[in-house]
Amino acid sequence: MADTLELFTSIGLSEQKAKETLKNGALSSTLRDAIVQAQNVLGTSGVDKTIGTLLYSMASRLKDTKRLEFLSINIAQRKISSELQLAAALEFLKSHPQDPISQSEFDEACGVGIVITPEQIEDTVESVIKKHKEQLLKERYRFNMGLLMGEARSALKWADGKVIKNEVDMQVLHLLGPKTEADLEKKRQVWSFLWTKSLMEQLRGEALKFHKPGENFTTEGYVVTPNTMNLLKKHLEFTGGQIRTRFPPEPNGILHIGHAKAINFNFGYAKANNGICFLRYDDTNPEKEEEKYFTAIKDMVEWLGYTPYDVTHASDHFQKLYDLAVDLIRRGHAYVCHQKGEELKGHNVPPSPWRDRPIEESLVLFERMKKGLFAEGEATLRMKMVMEDGKMDPVAYRIKYTPHHRTGDEWCIYPTYDYTHCLCDSIENITHSLCTKEFQARRSSYYWLCNALDLYCPVQWEYGRLNLTYTVVSKxxxxxxxxxxxxxxxxxxxxxxxxxxxxxxxxxxxINNFCARVGVTVSQTTTEPHLLEACVRDVLNESAPRAMAVLEPLKVTITNLPENAKSDVRVPDFPANEAKGSHTVPFTSTIFIEQSDFREVMEKGYKRLTPEQPVGLRHAGYVISIQKIIKDAEGKVVELEVTCCSSETAEKPKAFIHWVSKPLACEVRLYDKLFLHKHPEDPSEVPNGFLSDINPHSLEVIRNALVDTSVKTAKVFDKFQFERVGYFSLDPDSTANKLIFNRTVTLKEDPGKI
Structure with missing residues (x-):
């Protein structure tokens, strides 16, 4: 230990830094080997602090230690003499995983031997400043100097960044002179709304730093075997370099809001990069799968605006998967085990006593499993590997005597997710296997299985789940x-x-816009429903035509209009853009208004109809004033008698209210949060379980609402803005005799506003 500490300090590390390094066994070993390699070139005392710093940086960043000797020697020979060159060297080695390494290609990629003179730096900076001179003189020191640095560094890739910065500072000072008081004044902050990049912008090209098709080996953690490059070559010949993704749901439930992100990510990434995306049903558990789920999943994918390149099933490959399992046994990587299901649960599973059984014996037993000669739970096929979460020898096949919805009774053994997922990706030549963060623990098993069978291995990329508060999504x-x-x-x-x-x-x-706003993040996202509702309002405000509906009607008779008077009132579908069309509604001497738009006793701040205060009728061109209040035997107001006058001659009222005349009867369903607490599944918030947290007011049904006649031809799922009430959609329960509307979201205004 003392010798190693002395070795580390000899290359310029402080004693504290050297001691910290010793605590990291892997880093210590790599650095020690790198120093020894450099000393073989330069002698025991030839490794100075400059070389030592590069060796330390290299040791802490190098993933493939078989390149340690090559890179250490290049640093010792001062071919790699800066952090910039070291970064290029590491990138080159990452993209060239197989021997032999071409020294000439390496030198070219890392700028070996290239010398940038002070004159070159001066001339380049002068050229960049000349290009932006007009804007520089206008904005002076408020100009974004980073732009000058960026362009100069781009032109002088291997130049020292500090030298470039000094030259930029000097030439800017020469052009503008010293900073004035005006230059030193704080720039007034201008607030602006930052629009979210569209999903396609977030997913396009280099935005995600994903590997290019065929360059899987450049991805950190990807395992390269002697046959990898040959398999990638065949993969590229088949795909033509096209991006291929897949959305692989289990057909045992309905998709939820979290799946919307997965759909947008998988289909969106392919679409944004001119690729293709498969809809693949992971139908390997016949006990839980139903045809209605297959149909609903495809419907929802298409509803969100995506068309699968092809619809496939894991069951399409059952024979191929079985043949590969036999091959896995033959290669010594799998065995038939008789431990019971309860013994295999958890992470401290005892090693299987059958792990080392002869290959031929496992082959015979696996064939017997296939022929139905074992009971359920009596035998499984397990893979000889340890997963990232410590789980040992995951199950590849289990016995289930349940008919499959597609293959019937042909099979009684079914593959597991851990076995099926990566192999189906490989069979379908998927380039990017995109999945949520919890599958990160299965990434090593994904790579292991493809490589154990010597198959093309896609790259697994993880992204964060999308969760919402005040709900549950578990099937x-x-x-x-x-x-x-x-x-x-x-x-x-x-x-x-x-x-x-x-x-x-x-x-x-x-929903797609919401996914874009949440963003394509690696971290798990938990957000509140009102953010989704804001996205809904943004779309409906532009797409839902206006109508008038009264949820709690109060009859109003206009006494100074003839009883049989009737006129048509034109109502714009979109008041902010009347060019988008309009509709007409009848106006007669009998109308209905909201009960809440009338108060018998005037209250401070109330702007609508009272005995002392008239109110305007939206779109009608009339102002009404109360003449008489009619009540029932219990004293409840049941009708108002009013007079009307033209809004052009009347004093402008404080408010205009909506109304209906000769309306259609309808039912309206108002929805609120289903749960009372943000996290109904969290025992610390809801000790008695999610079923004890139900909001008793999550649904209110109004059976005798009224709506204007413009909606009479509406179809199921047609959407409207009921003016001053909210956004509504026609429910599938509607009949020819009675329309039923669901409130989608409220308007932006506070519903309690008076």
Whole structure:
């Protein structure tokens, strides 16, 4: 230990830095080997602090230690003499994983032997400043000097950045002179709304730093075997360098808002880069799969605006997967095990006593499993590997005597996710296997299995899950909500399944925009429903035509109009842009207004109809004033008698309210959060479980609402803005005799505003 400490300090590390390095066994070993290699070139005392700093930087960043000798020698020979060159060297080695390394190509890629003179730096900076001179003189020291640095460094790739900066500073000072008081004044901050980049912009080209097709080996953690480059060559010949992704749901439930991000990420990444995306059903568990889920999943993908290049199933490859399992046994990487299911649960599973059974014996037993000669749970096929989370020998095949929806009784053994996923990706020549962060623990097993079978190995990339507060998305918990009658079905508009959101009236564009706003992040995102609702309002404000509806009607008779008087009132579909069309509604001597738009006793700040205060009628061109209040036997106001006059001659009222005349009867369903707490599954917030946290006011049904006749030809899922009330969508329960509307979201205004 003392000798190593002395070795590290001899290359310029401080004693503290050397001691910290010794605590990291892997780094210590790599650095020690690098120093020895350099000393072989320069002698024991020839490694100075400059070389030592580069050796330390190299040792802490080099992933493939078989390149240690090559790179250490190049540093010792001062071919690699700067951090810039070292970064280029590491990148070159990453993209050239196989021997032999071409020294000439390496030298060219790393700028070996290139000398940048002070005159070159001076001339280049002068040229860059000349290009921006007009703007520099105008903005002076408020100009973005980073732009000058960036262009100069781009032109002088191997120059010392500090020298370039000094030259830029000197030439700018020469042009502008010293800073004046005006230059030193703080720039007034101008606030501007930063629009979210579109999803396509976030996913296009270099934005995600993903590997290019065929360059899988440049990805950190990717395992390179002697046959990797040959397999990648064949892969490129098949795909033509096209990006290929897949969305692989299990057909045992309905997709939810989290899946919307996965759909947008997988289909969107392919679309943004002129690639293709498969919809692949991971149908390897016949006990839980139903045809309705297959149909609903495809419907939701297409509803969000994506068309799969092809629809495939894991079951398409059952025979191929079985043949590969036999090959895996033959290669000594899998065995038949008889440990019971309960013994295999958790992470401290005892080693299988059958792990080292002869290959021929496992082959015979696996064939017997296939022929149905074992009971369920009596035998499994396990892979000889340790996963990143420490789980040992994951199961590849298990026995299930359940008919499969596609293959019937042909199979009684079914592959697991850990076995199937990567092999189907390989078979379909997927370039980017995009999955959520929890699958990171399975990445090493993904690479291991492809390489163990000597197959083309795609690259697995992980991204953060999208979670919402005030909801549950677990299939098991949604089933519980349905079974206990809390919600009607998977498409109950209080849920956040995609079918529920569609039924509630959420436009698919809004969901896609929401995914774009959340962003393509690696970290898990938990956000609140109001952010999704804001995206919904943005879309509906531009796309939902206006109509007038009264949820709690109060009859109003206009006494100074003839009883049979009737006129048509033109109502713009989009008041902010009347060129987008309009519709007409009848106006007669009997209209209906909201009960809340009238108060018998005037209150401070109330601007609508009272005995002392007239109010305007939207679009009608009239102002009404109360003449008489009619009540029932219990004293409840049931009708108002009013007079009207033209809004052109009347004093301008404080408010205009909506109304309906000769309306259609309809039912309106108002929705609120299904749960009372943000995290209904968190025992610290909800100790008695999510079923104890149901919001008793999550659904309010108004059976006797009224709506104007402009909506009478509406189709299911058609969307409207009911003026001053909210956005609504026609529910599938509607009939020819009665329309039913779901409130999608409220308007931006506070519903409690008076």
């Amino acid at each position: 098991r918990k949604i089933i519980k909500l349905v079974e206990t009658g809390v919600v009607r079905d998977w498409d109950d508009p209080r849920l956040f399944t995609l079918t529920a959101l569609r039924r509630r009236g959420f436009p698919p564009e809004a």
